[in-house]
Amino acid sequence: MTTALVVQNTARGGPGRFGRWLAEAGVTPDTVHAYRGDTLPARLTHQALIVLGGGYLPDDDTRAPWLASTRALVRQALDSRTPVFGICLGGQLLAHVAGGKVAAEHGEPEIGSTPLTVRPEAAADPLFGALPRRVTAIERHRDAITRLPPGAVWLAHSAHCPYQAFRVGDRAWGVQFHPEVAPEQLLGWDPARLAVHGLDPVSLHDRARQDAEEATPVWRGVAHRFAEAVHEAVHESARAASGRGAGH
Numbered sequence: 001m002t003t004a005l006v007v008q009n010t011a012r013g014g015p016g017r018f019g020r021w022l023a024e025a026g027v028t029p030d031t032v033h034a035y036r037g038d039t040l041p042a043r044l045t046h047q048a049l050i051v052l053g054g055g056y057l058p059d060d061d062t063r064a065p066w067l068a069s070t071r072a073l074v075r076q077a078l079d080s081r082t083p084v085f086g087i088c089l090g091g092q093l094l095a096h097v098a099g100g101k102v103a104a105e106h107g108e109p110e111i112g113s114t115p116l117t118v119r120p121e122a123a124a125d126p127l128f129g130a131l132p133r134r135v136t137a138i139e140r141h142r143d144a145i146t147r148l149p150p151g152a153v154w155l156a157h158s159a160h161c162p163y164q165a166f167r168v169g170d171r172a173w174g175v176q177f178h179p180e181v182a183p184e185q186l187l188g189w190d191p192a193r194l195a196v197h198g199l200d201p202v203s204l205h206d207r208a209r210q211d212a213e214e215a216t217p218v219w220r221g222v223a224h225r226f227a228e229a230v231h232e233a234v235h236e237s238a239r240a241a242s243g244r245g246a247g248h
Contacts, residue, residue, distance in 0.1 A: 001028055002026055002027050002028065002047050002048075002230060002231065002234055003027065003028045003029070003030045003046045003047060003048075004022060004027050004028070004029050004030065004046055004047065004048035004049065004050050004230065005030055005032065005041070005044065005046040005048070005049050005050070005073070006019065006029045006030060006031040006032065006050045006051075006052065007032055007034050007040065007049075007050070007051045007052060007066075007070050007073070007090070008031050008032065008033050008034060008035060008052050009034060009035050009051075009052055009053065009054030009056065009064065009066075009067075009089060010035050010052075010053070010054045010055065011035060011036070012188075013052050013053050013054055014031065014052070014180075015029050015031060015050065015052065015180055016180035016181060016182065016185070017179075017180055017181075017182050017220075018050075018087075018179050018180035018219070018223050019031070019180070021219075021220045021223035021224060021227075022223055022226070022227050024224070025223070025224045025227030025228065026227060026231065027047070027048060027226075027227040027230050027231075029050070030046060034064075034066040034069075034070070035054070035064070035066075040066055040069040040070060040073065041073070042069075042072075043076065044073050044076045044077055044080070044082060046082075047082070047083070047230050047233065047234050048082060048083040048084070048085070048226075048230045048233075049073055049074065049077045049082060049083070049084045049085075050084070050085045050086075050087070050090070051070060051074065051084075051085075051086045051087065051089070051090030051093055051094070052087050052088070052089070052090055052180070053087050053088030053089045053090060053140075053141075053178060054088070054089045055089075056089055057092070057102060057104055057143060058071065058089065058092050058093035058095075058096035058097075058102055059071075059096065067093070070093060071093060071096070071097050074086075074093060074094055074097045074172075075097055077172065078097065078098060078168065078169060078172055081169065081170070081171050081233065082171070082233065083171040083172070083226065083229050083230045083233055084168075084171065084172035084173065084174075085172075085173050085174075085175075085226055086172075086173070086174040086175070087175055087177075087178060087179065087180060088140070088141055088175070088176060088177070088178060089143075090174065091145070091165075091166075091173075091174030091175050091176055092143065092144075092145055092174070092176075094168060094172060094173075094174040095145045095147075095148060095149055095152075095163070095166070095168075095174055098149035098150075098152065098168045098172075099149040099150050100145055100147050100148050100149040100152065101145070101146045101147040102143060102144070102145050102146065103143065103144060103146045104142075104143050105142045105143060106142075106143060106144040106146055107144055107160055107161060108160040109141065109142045109197060110139035110140070110141055110158065110160055110161055110176075111139060111140050111194065111197060111199055111204065112138065112139065112140075112186065112199065112204040112207060112208060113136045113137070113138055113139075113183075113204070113207045113208040113210075113211045113215070114136060114137060114138070114139040114158055114177065115134060115135075115136055115158065115159070116134070116135050116136065116137055116156050116157070116158050116164050116165075116177070117133065117134060117156060117157055117158070118131045118132065118133050118134070118135065118155065118156050118165075119154055119155055119156060119157065121153055121154055121155060122153075122155040122156065122165075125153065125155055125167060126170075126225060126228075126229055127167075127173055127222050127225045127226055127229070128155045128156065128165060128167075128222070130221060130225070131156075131218060131222075132218070135214070135215055135218050136211040136214070136215045137164075137175075137177035137178070137179060137215060137219070138177060138178045138179075138181045138183070138186070138208055139158075139161075139176065139177050139178065140178065140181075140189075141161075141176060144161050144163070144176065145163040145166075145174075145176070146163075148163055148166050149166075149168055151168070151169075152166045152167065152168050153166060153167040154166050155167060155173075156175075161176055163176065164176045164177060165177075171229055171233060173226070179219035179222060179223065182212075182216075183205055183208035183209040183211075183212050184205065184209075186201055186204045186205040186208055187201050187202070187205045188201070189201045189204065
């Protein structure tokens with residue numbers, strides 16, 4: 001079985017539809033509920049790593065002590081070329097581990113369905129190369145990446161947050177937005193917290209639902225192509241192991 005270790009950082013921040021899309025493409029999510037004390041493995045033995053969102057900075061070890069172990073797993077994945085997909089906090093954590101910078105409450109917050117621009121550099125990317133130049137995605141963040149890691153490929157930006165998507169090496173992707181969140185989930189967002197920004201769950205849901213007709217197939221396709229990258233990595237590893245065995 002091909003599996004992806006999924007690190008969940010908040011009670012309501014599960015893999016959602018992204019996990020279902022991966023399963024459609026033959027990659028089974030194995031979620032560790034780190035926020036409630038589940039122990040992360042010391043070594044990454046899954047075929048992929050997915051780090052979800054949460055209201056922390058990547059090195060906020062006092063409030064989220066499991067983030068140190070998560071960073072170690074991301075480092076292992078980068079060193080072994082194991083596929084990684086980081087969402088929101090997960091994308092920021094990937095940037096942090098790879099040598100980028102993340103800042104708290106940087107710029108304007110982005111909440112709800114947000115227009116993104118896919119950059120020309122994405123044309124050759126295995127996940128983002130097939131995307132239209134303009135697409136929407138659901139956002140909910142105040143912290144942001146302020147500098148990409150050295151050598152990272154910048155894939156997408158928005159009006160208020162430049163680093164919406166990027167790739168480190170050839171198999172690690174980070175995004176600031178939430179492809180795992182379906183429009184109906186916005187109805188459960190805290191009205192009081194949204195009211196601070198002049199927003200409400202119903203209007204956010206209505207806009208996201210309108211945008212979903214075009215956006216949902218796009219992000220489902222990204223999930224499927226990430227699964228393809230995982231299968232490719234598995235096959236490459238098997239070929240390498242076979243070659244070493246033949247050498248002996």
